[in-house]
Amino acid sequence: MSDLFLDQTCTESYQFISAGTAHTFSFNFQPDKVTFYNLTQWKATAAGLPISVWFRDQTTAAHAFQERVIDSSAGASFNFSDTATNGFTVADTDAGVPSFRALISGVTQADPCVITTSTANDFQNDQIVRITDLGDVGVTNRGMEELNNNRYRIVVINTTSFSLKDVITDDPIDSTAFTAWVSGGRCDIETRVISLNNPQVSPYAVTPYIPNPFVYDPATYSLLVGTSVMGADSDVFMIEVLKYGNVTDLGDLLV
Numbered sequence: 001m002s003d004l005f006l007d008q009t010c011t012e013s014y015q016f017i018s019a020g021t022a023h024t025f026s027f028n029f030q031p032d033k034v035t036f037y038n039l040t041q042w043k044a045t046a047a048g049l050p051i052s053v054w055f056r057d058q059t060t061a062a063h064a065f066q067e068r069v070i071d072s073s074a075g076a077s078f079n080f081s082d083t084a085t086n087g088f089t090v091a092d093t094d095a096g097v098p099s100f101r102a103l104i105s106g107v108t109q110a111d112p113c114v115i116t117t118s119t120a121n122d123f124q125n126d127q128i129v130r131i132t133d134l135g136d137v138g139v140t141n142r143g144m145e146e147l148n149n150n151r152y153r154i155v156v157i158n159t160t161s162f163s164l165k166d167v168i169t170d171d172p173i174d175s176t177a178f179t180a181w182v183s184g185g186r187c188d189i190e191t192r193v194i195s196l197n198n199p200q201v202s203p204y205a206v207t208p209y210i211p212n213p214f215v216y217d218p219a220t221y222s223l224l225v226g227t228s229v230m231g232a233d234s235d236v237f238m239i240e241v242l243k244y245g246n247v248t249d250l251g252d253l254l255v
Contacts, residue, residue, distance in 0.1 A: 010243035020233035024091055026222040032056045033242045034088075034223060040235040044069050050078075052229040054088045064088045066229070087226050095219035099123075104134075104185030105160075107144045112155075112163040112172030115187060120159040128167060128190045129154055134181070143182040146175070151190060 010029045018038075027034075034054045041048040051067040064087050071077040102117035115131075123129070128151055135145025152164040152173060164173040231237075 009245040012241045014237075014239040014241075016237050016239075018230045018233065018235040018237055020227065020230060020235070022224060022226045023230060024222050024224045025239070026220050027241050028221075029241075029243050030056070030092070030219075030221045031241045032244045032247070033240075035240045035242075036225070036229055037238045037240070038231050038235050039238060041069075041231060046070060049228065049231065052087065054223065056090075087228050089224040089226070091222040091224045093220045093222070100189040102187055104131075104181075104187060107134075107147070107175070107181035107185065109175050109178060109180060111174035111176055112165070113147070113175035113178070114157065114161055114163045116161045117187070118160075123154060123156060123162060123189065125154065125156050127154055128152070129187045130190050132186050132188070134185045137184070140184075141182065142184040143179045144175070144185070146178045147173075147185075 012028060014025075025034075032055065036052040038048075038050050038052070041050045044050065046069055048069040049066050050069065052064065053066070054064040065080045066087070067078045067080055069077070070079050099122045102119065102121040102123070104115055105118040106116035108114045130149065130151050131147045132149055134142050134148040136142075147164075151167050153167050153170065154162040155165060156162045164175075165171060166173060
């Protein structure tokens with residue numbers, strides 16, 4: 001939203017009942033200020049925290065402050081303090097296109113054959129990959145030529161490893177007798193279709209198979225809000241979220 005309305009002020013508000021535990025809140029734009037009003041503690045006795053305020057990149061401490069009740073009489077006097085711990089943590093995720101290609105850093109001679117990539121990837125179970133750049137590439141024989149230029153269904157093991165299955169029979173690929181991997185190689189998602197709902201639960205249940213459309217992964221603007229802000233179970237809250245239209249840094253005002 002803020003990307004579409006450059007230099008325009010954006011606001012939104014929420015109300016909720018706290019569970020007394022940390023919670024991640026996501027917003028429709030990147031906020032500059034978020035204020036939590038704990039209505040239950042609005043007239044609390046000493047140690048109540050009726051107001052918690054977070055600023056984006058405005059302080060060198062915790063970017064957040066809380067108004068604390070300091071008088072034993074209900075809501076009689078307050079002070080503000082840094083939310084140094086258990087307060088706010090930025091939990092934004094970047095936008096972009098998930099990876100559809102990875103360089104190979106290892107291939108096992110095993111049943112099933114397991115491929116390890118040099119960096120973390122966004123591959124998902126049952127996606128179809130094509131393995132290339134293995135075998136005899138001229139000066140160097142990189143090994144595992146039996147895999148080269150073939151298509152396989154994958155089973156994700158972790159963020160850098162997956163095993164291979166036959167795309168037709170769904171049988172695991174036994175590479176025990178294949179030539180040993182030496183170096184190099186690349187794997188590409190064949191359709192470059194990478195999204196949270198791809199592939200379909202039963203990829204070949206429909207004939208012909210129609211993959212889900214390509215999806216651009218949008219940015220999310222979120223705050224992880226800790227227990228010092230969230231208060232006790234059943235506390236009632238209102239939240240104000242503000243995106244400034246423009247902020248001008250006036251620097252040090254000299255007399």
